[in-house]
Amino acid sequence: MLSRIDVITLFPDWVEGLKSLGLTGKALASGQVELKTWNPRDFTSDVHRSVDDRPYGGGPGMVMRPEPLARAIEAASSAGSPARVACLSPQGRKLDQAGVLELVQQQRLILVCGRYEGIDQRVLDELIDDEWSIGDYVLSGGEPAAAVMIDAVVRQIPGVLGHERSAIEDSFADGLLDCPHFTRPENWRGHAVPEVLTSGDHGRISQWRRAQALHRTRRLRPDLWSERTLDSEDQDALAAWSQEFS
Numbered sequence: 001m002l003s004r005i006d007v008i009t010l011f012p013d014w015v016e017g018l019k020s021l022g023l024t025g026k027a028l029a030s031g032q033v034e035l036k037t038w039n040p041r042d043f044t045s046d047v048h049r050s051v052d053d054r055p056y057g058g059g060p061g062m063v064m065r066p067e068p069l070a071r072a073i074e075a076a077s078s079a080g081s082p083a084r085v086a087c088l089s090p091q092g093r094k095l096d097q098a099g100v101l102e103l104v105q106q107q108r109l110i111l112v113c114g115r116y117e118g119i120d121q122r123v124l125d126e127l128i129d130d131e132w133s134i135g136d137y138v139l140s141g142g143e144p145a146a147a148v149m150i151d152a153v154v155r156q157i158p159g160v161l162g163h164e165r166s167a168i169e170d171s172f173a174d175g176l177l178d179c180p181h182f183t184r185p186e187n188w189r190g191h192a193v194p195e196v197l198t199s200g201d202h203g204r205i206s207q208w209r210r211a212q213a214l215h216r217t218r219r220l221r222p223d224l225w226s227e228r229t230l231d232s233e234d235q236d237a238l239a240a241w242s243q244e245f246s
Contacts, residue, residue, distance in 0.1 A: 061117035088142030092131030113142030
């Protein structure tokens, strides 16, 4: 189970801020997981602490130089137990819940954040185990993506969430979106909480929630729905509440 995350970044403050925020901050403060940043500028040898240079072949922008980045990765790798080295990259595998559950099983992760036009390909070939993307769009750097990955992974560590079933019942935990949620007051601006949730009938409530998750996924994420095979309980839940969806 994941116990430490190292982040290679030119902007450590992007990541260090997580130590004081929400569930991730609490998990770090309590020692459930450790977070350390490494700045490639600290591994340069010139007076300007240069970490980028013009691309061979011409073109716009700059490319991260291989040596400072490689030294940072190698220093992080040698500073603890064996780690999986992952680069945040537009061409990487798209992060989903299945990927998050794979990552949390690693004892240690090193996340490499690119900048500028990208990273020298030789570093990717030599030192990177995996490439991950959080979506089909371009960011100014890998730090926001690393923050997303860290938040998603840390909350899966046992004991981080306040209720042990919270992670199990999250959206995507079993390939479905989550059901709708309601809290007090029971009637808000003319909108009442669904009667079933105030009935006290836990079996009926459970079936309603399942039916809502199924219907919501079918309506909003047809890509997920097309991959799903309904079992008898799912079919019964949809049938029992079909009038509500009509």
